Amino acid sequence: MQGIWTTERIRAAEDRLLAVTPDGELMRRAAFGLSVHAAEMLAEHTGSVSGRRVTLLVGSGNNGGDALWAGAFLRRRNVAVSAILLKSERAHAQGLAALKRSGGKVVSVEDGPQWIGRADLVIDGIVGISARGPLRADAAALWEHVSSPVLAVDLPSGVDPDTGAVDGPAVVADRTVTFGALKPVHALAPASCGEVALVDIGLRPELGDPDLQRLDTADVAAAWPVPGPGDDKYSQGVVGVAAGSATYPGAAVLAAGAAVRATSGLVRYAGHAADVVRGRWPETIATGSVTDAGRVQAWVVGPGIGTGHEGRDVLRFVLGRGVPVCADADATTIIAHSPDVLDARDPDTPLVLTPHAGEYERLMGSPPGADRVAAARSAARKYDAVVLLKGHCTVVAAPDGRALVNTPQGSWLATAGSGDVLSGLVGALLAAGLDPWLAAGAAAHVHSLAGSMAADGAPTSASGILDAVPDAIRAIRSHPL
Ligand SMILES: NC(=O)C1=CN([C@@H]2O[C@H](COP(=O)(O)OP(=O)(O)OC[C@H]3O[C@@H](n4cnc5c(N)ncnc54)[C@H](O)[C@@H]3O)[C@@H](O)[C@H]2O)[C@@H](O)CC1
Ligand SMILES: [K+]
Known part of the structure; x- marks a missing residue:
């Protein structure tokens, strides 16, 4: 560090x-x-x-x-x-x-x-x-x-x-x-x-x-889950992804894809984009509803689920499973508008919130302001959650006051769907059992490296970032310690 x-x-x-x-x-x-x-x-x-x-x-x-x-x-x-x-x-x-x-x-x-x-x-x-x-x-x-x-x-x-x-x-x-x-x-x-x-x-x-703090390549390399000889697809942590809709399946494909690319265990998908997700990622187990998704070790919830009744029910359901949750995109908006959904959460299970500035304002009632580290810390305290505040530099704060910054190389990550990839990465690391603050920080690190590798001096896309995730992990793991 x-x-x-x-x-x-x-x-x-x-x-x-x-x-x-x-x-x-x-x-x-x-x-x-x-x-x-x-x-x-x-x-x-x-x-x-x-x-x-x-x-x-x-x-x-x-x-x-x-x-x-x-x-x-x-x-x-x-x-x-x-x-x-x-x-x-x-x-x-x-x-x-x-x-x-x-x-x-x-x-x-x-x-x-x-x-x-x-x-x-x-x-x-x-x-x-x-x-x-x-x-x-x-x-x-x-x-x-x-x-x-x-x-x-x-x-x-x-x-x-x-x-x-x-x-x-x-x-x-x-x-x-x-x-x-x-x-x-x-x-x-x-x-x-x-x-x-x-x-x-x-x-x-x-x-x-x-x-x-700022994570070194060596910190991320040491934290990234690597299967051992005794591991199987379950023991590495199963990721659940509740994202996307029939009309907007993209978020589901990106978030589930990031989880697939980030770790080698199993990814379950639950939602209305099951057919599309299964078609793109045949290695996932895809079902139509979170209630019959099966057991997971962490949930990613939110991208593209909508902010209506159904989205609220999905969020409430996953918050009540007793496993770490990464609540992104629509899930952040639901929490901001209906904070009572958090009653479903067992206070001992980690929650990671991943707001951009607009979602932050909804959650906190005012924009992050100039001091983004203080802003992330105060949201982390208010929600008793790890808060990953998106922006050119990503700030990750934990309720105990720890804070880290991810400094990117360039701004190529500012592309549609990029956040869905990030939440999939966070979910994969949560399922592998990482400390949620480190999981969010390591995910942000790999996400920005994948972004600059995918871009390599020219515009890229969320799919490009997703495809570069294995290269980014490889580059980090092969970096001399
Ligand atoms: N104290 C130490 O042990 C060391 C200090 N070092 C240097 O000392 C610096 C800090 O020095 P100082 O405390 O003297 O402060 P600064 O060099 O930061 O300057 C403060 C001065 O600038 C004026 N000022 C304030 N705001 C201004 C603005 N917006 N535009 C123009 N002028 C403005 C103030 O009137 C004040 O006189 C460090 O950044 C570093 O470069 C280094 O030499 C290393 C050792
Ligand atoms: K100066």
């Missing part, structure tokens, strides 16, 4: 470390790491380091100090460094002195655009973890002129460090170099951060348990 800490926790840890570290040492460690990445980017983009031009955008805090010190280190490699001080009277004094000593040039904000225009690389040291809100007018005006690759110091300025929200002008970086630990912005705003690199400044021992 990769740990992620809120800026409040980072600051407290930095204070403890600063108290036992010589003055300026942490900033120099951070800045040296930053300068290494800057040189690497120059080499990547221009083929050389010496003789290249770097422009620093420098704000009034320590983030600007990091940039100035990095500029001084880059001078040692014969890089021409110019620094635009947004608040010249409040620029980091030691950093500025170091840059000047090294032969770096300080240029005025008015002359800034021409220096930015000539730069091979721009380093964003405008603000770091202490700032909130979009770029202010002076920085936003300079940002307009940037066309070279951008390296962000700690985080892209103008993006909220704790939520990744962008609410106005903000830096978009090709690479973000952060110090000591990942902050929420790095997992929640991949499009703003670009590639994220972590420079160790010795903070980890001061940090304690993370606030938020």
Whole structure:
């Protein structure tokens, strides 16, 4: 697992470390790491380091100090460094002195655009973890002129460090170099951060348990069910899928198909699309009703079942079986409109809810807002359920407060039916007995990997994602641990 800490926790840890570290040492460690990445980017983009031009955008805090010190280190490699001080009277004094000593040039904000225009690389040291809100007018005006690759110091300025929200002008970086630990912005705003690199400044021992996590490939590989020699089709966990309708059988085919592709046990289907599901997935046992579906170890319920009486009865029935349930799509809407259906649930059986923003609003009475992690946590508490909040980055929260983020590569998953595939994956992992929070997180991880493998740079579809699920699992399991 990769740990992620809120800026409040980072600051407290930095204070403890600063108290036992010589003055300026942490900033120099951070800045040296930053300068290494800057040189690497120059080499990547221009083929050389010496003789290249770097422009620093420098704000009034320590983030600007990091940039100035990095500029001084880059001078040692014969890089021409110019620094635009947004608040010249409040620029980091030691950093500025170091840059000047090294032969770096300080240029005025008015002359800034021409220096930015000539730069091979721009380093964003405008603000770091202490700032909130979009770029202010002076920085936003300079940002307009940037066309070279951008390296962000700690985080892209103008993006909220704790939520990744962008609410106005903000830096978009090709690479973000952060110090000591990942902050929420790095997992929640991949499009703003670009590639994220972590420079160790010795903070980890001061940090304690993370606030938020991200699954590594190794975590997903270790969690994914693999049958042993003693297993048969029942012992691996039977998945029940209650989805789709005679008019809309697609959701049923996709959710059942994902369960078929994700694990090697048995999948039962119950609903009005039984013939279509049986035709597409002959390995399933398909019946017309949940009441005669037979025994399963977990249910996926909701996609395409409708929100009327019949859908409610189906949901109530599966909630009362004493097995984990993944309630998706129409099932979330039913729960929002008729919360009494949850009375059928044995409180000890896990429930996973998978709302997108609109379904979340129905469940909670207000939209998720900028802080999607807090939003998922509060829904998890309210419903005593694991809540998988869909969006560009998927957030999974458990009622006990655990939360993880899945950071995707691109947005190809935003395609019709993609959610049906995800719920089938969650159901398969629940039936295999995984902890429901981990099941939802691992399913989101494989789903997004399958999406990017299926897309491979061009649009894909839910069927494409479904077909790529085995490749995604294979890629994860063959990844060196
Ligand atoms: N404290 C430490 O131990 C270390 C801190 N480091 C760096 O220090 C940064 C945090 O430094 P600071 O706490 O000085 O704060 P920042 O560098 O984040 O800047 C805060 C300053 O920016 C101004 N500001 C606030 N909102 C703004 C906005 N929207 N637009 C423009 N200016 C705004 C404030 O007046 C304040 O002076 C980290 O992100 C990291 O880059 C690193 O050097 C590593 C070590
Ligand atoms: K920054």
